[in-house]
Amino acid sequence: MDHPDWLNDxxxxxxKENIILVHGYAGGDDTLPIAVLRDAYIKHGGYNVFLVDWGALGQPPCYVAAVYNIRPIAACLSQTVMKLRRLGLPPDRTTCVGHSLGAHICGLMANHLNFRLERIIALDPARPxxxxxxxxxxxxxxxxxxxxxxxxAGHYGEGGRVGHIxxxxxxxxxxxxxxxSTNINLCSHIWAVCYLAQSIFEGMEPMAEPCNRRCPTNVLIPPGRQGRGRFGYAIGYAISCTKDTDE
Incomplete structure (x- = not known):
């Protein structure tokens, strides 16, 4: 990356839009579930994908160490992203996508940047x-x-509102x-990745209920609530629902 033409070479x-993809605890550059999302972006063809592999610093059984490591990882990643910007990466066409602890790495990285990223997509950001x-x-x-x-939300994932939406x-x-599943919470935590992978392709965007302060304790929508969004890339208008439904 020290050569000025490194990125162009x-x-x-x-x-294309640029995706910085960050896996969660016990992950890696070629492990599930993040590999599903990587492959979806590549198959779509409209994205440059930069995959961050911090797996050596976030392996089981030591989740405590993984949490401790996300701050230095984020600082290191910010240096790489700023170097990529100097090589031509446009911030306004760059999204950091992180799952679980990877979502917090995206956010912590932003604290070290001397510019603002266009977008962060946080997939069930870790709570513990x-x-x-x-x-x-x-x-x-x-x-x-x-x-x-x-x-x-409330188990492996954050229970309260975290983002703009x-x-x-x-x-x-x-x-x-x-x-x-033998571990319904872990399975549910992983499905955030699968939903976003689905939403990349037109016509397969799941429909979801925008949260207010916290995720509801039941799956009922208050009568008359509107405000469905195509999460990930554009916020649109339609009826709100809690089931994932193909458009």
Whole structure:
């Protein structure tokens, strides 16, 4: 990356949107579930994908160490992103997408940048051991647009509102596909990645209920509530629902 033409000498295409993809605890650059999202962006063809692999610093069984490590990882990542900007990466066409602890890495990274990212998409940002305060976790000040997808709020995922807009999928706490899973909470936590991978393709965007302060404790929508969004890239208008439904 020290050569001024490094970025242009790669397969990077200036006309495409840029995705910085950050996995969560116990992940890696080629592990599930983040590999599903990586492959979806690549298959779409409209994105340059930069995959951050911090797996060596976030391996089981020591979740405590992984939480401790997200701050230095974020600081290091910010240096890389600022170097990419000097090489031609446009901030207004760059999104940091993080799952679980990776969502907080996106937010903490932003604290070290000398510019603002266009967007952060936080996929069920991790709750356990995450302290309050914007220097310890993701918040709405970390990018021009911070969008959050909740799928296991209150257990593995944050229970309260975190971004400019927070989507509670199927109520935001437990996902219906996980009923037969031996760990329904972990399964629900992982599904945030799958929902975003689905939303990348036109015609397959799940529909979700925008949260107010917290994800609801049930999956009922108050009568008359409107405000459905295509989470991830554009906020549109339609009826709100808590089931994930293809358009």
């Amino acid at each position: 790669t397969e990077w295409e200036p006309a 051991l995450i302290k309050p305060g914007n220097m310890n976790r993701l918040d709405s000040g970390d990018a021009k647009s911070v969008q959050v997808i909740h799928t296991n 927070d989507f509670c999928i199927n109520g935001g706490r437990r996902q219906p596909y996980c009923g037969n």
